[in-house]
Amino acid sequence: MWQLIKEFNRQGVPISASGVHSPALILVTTSGGQRVGFISEEETVNELPGSQYIEWMGDKYVVYPADSNATVSIQGTGEGMASLTLIEGQSGKEISYDSISVDEGTIAQLNLSDPQQALAVDYTGDGTMDESILPASVIQLQDQAPPSSPTVDETTPSHRKPFGICPGSMGLLAIPFMSIIFKHRRKQD
Numbered sequence: 001m002w003q004l005i006k007e008f009n010r011q012g013v014p015i016s017a018s019g020v021h022s023p024a025l026i027l028v029t030t031s032g033g034q035r036v037g038f039i040s041e042e043e044t045v046n047e048l049p050g051s052q053y054i055e056w057m058g059d060k061y062v063v064y065p066a067d068s069n070a071t072v073s074i075q076g077t078g079e080g081m082a083s084l085t086l087i088e089g090q091s092g093k094e095i096s097y098d099s100i101s102v103d104e105g106t107i108a109q110l111n112l113s114d115p116q117q118a119l120a121v122d123y124t125g126d127g128t129m130d131e132s133i134l135p136a137s138v139i140q141l142q143d144q145a146p147p148s149s150p151t152v153d154e155t156t157p158s159h160r161k162p163f164g165i166c167p168g169s170m171g172l173l174a175i176p177f178m179s180i181i182f183k184h185r186r187k188q189d
Contacts, residue, residue: 005017005063005087005089006087006094006141008089009087009089009092009141010092010141013089014065014066014089014090015063015064015065015066015087015089016028016063016064016065016066016067016070016086016087016088016089016090017061017062017063017064017086017087017089018061018062018072018084018085018086018087019059019060019061019062019084019085019086020059020060020074020082020083020084021058021059021082021083021084021085022076022080022081022082022083022100022102023076023077023078023079023080023082023102024060024074024075024076024077024082024102024106025037025038025039025040025041025060025074025075025077026038026060026061026062026072026073026074026084027039027045027062027072027073027074027075028048028051028062028064028070028071028072028073029070029071029073030048030064030067030069030070031067031069031070034047034048035047035048036048036051036052036053036062036064037053037060037062038053038055038060041077048064048065050064050065051063051064051065052064065089066088066089066090067090067112068088068090068091068112068113069111069112069113070112071109071110071111071112072084072086072109072110072112073107073108073109073110074100074102074106074107074108074109075106075107075108076102076103076104076105076106076107077102077104078102078103078104079102079103079104080102081099081100081101081102082100082101082102082108083096083097083098083099083100084096084097084100084108084110084119085097086110087141088112092140092141093138093139093140093141094137094138094139094141095117095135095137095138095139096135096136096137096138097110097119097133097135097136098136099136100119100121100133101123103123104125105123105124105125105126106121106122106123106124106125107121107122107125108120108121108122108133116134117134117135117138118132118133118134119132119133119134119135120132121133
């Protein structure tokens with residue numbers, strides 16, 4: 001899945017993905033207040049068209065149209081170490097946070113508009129952020145091309161002009177197919 005999201009971004013289709021690997025839940029809230037992800041172990045939400053949440057082999061992922069002002073939240077569901085990985089579709093960066101200590105009360109938030117990309121962690125769930133964690137790694141996706149409008153050379157005969165669905169639509173169309181693939185694989189396991 002990560003390779004597919006990376007390729008969409010490399011091609012100029014801004015799709016974001018966030019994943020938590022641990023005993024934790026993940027929820028993305030857009031700048032418009034729409035949510036997608038896991039509210040509890042039993043409850044999910046998807047208020048954002050073109051987005052999808054996926055649970056696979058204990059890890060939880062959210063794929064959504066890029067929003068550089070979104071907030072990514074994780075909530076601990078048990079004691080352990082968490083890692084958070086995300087691809088921010090508008091900047092074309094893969095950002096990772098490792099070795100985050102979580103417990104049932106732990107809450108962490110990352111505002112994607114924060115230039116430092118600091119993950120604010122409340123270990124006790126009392127509403128006071130106890131620590132600010134900087135990314136373990138930030139990788140600019142190779143060959144990241146900024147989204148642009150296609151151009152047509154007017155000297156090209158009209159029957160040879162490009163046609164088809166815009167790349168952004170293709171990327172959003174792929175999200176449900178990824179979900180079907182993950183569901184099919186989960187049934188096989």
